[in-house]
Amino acid sequence: MKIRATYVRYVEGESEIYPGAGWFEPRTDDKKKLFTILQKEYGRCVSKIYVDVPMGDGTFDRRQCGWVFSRKDSNGKREWEDETWVEYREDNR
Secondary structure (H helix, E strand, C coil): CEEEEEEEEEECCEEEEEECCCCECCCCCCHHHHHHHHHHHHCEEEEEEEEEEECCCCCEEEEEEEEEEEEEEECCCCEEEEEEEEEEECCCC
16 A cells, blocks of 8 residues: 655635655555544544545446545744545555
């Protein structure tokens, strides 16, 4: 399994996107353990990420391919929300 994270920061109505380091192997291949590790690191899960896979007959199969985590933070003067989109894939592309 490989994962990729994309970071989004929302400050005062504006958003900034920070791409992660690309695809890499996580500390575990167990999705439940991975979810727990990511939730501790990035905050609560607010959504899942899905992809529609064409089936060849004109229909699509919707499959989960990640999670969206969110947490609020501040530095005393400003408050912001950090969102982390973590995608996973089973193959080794």
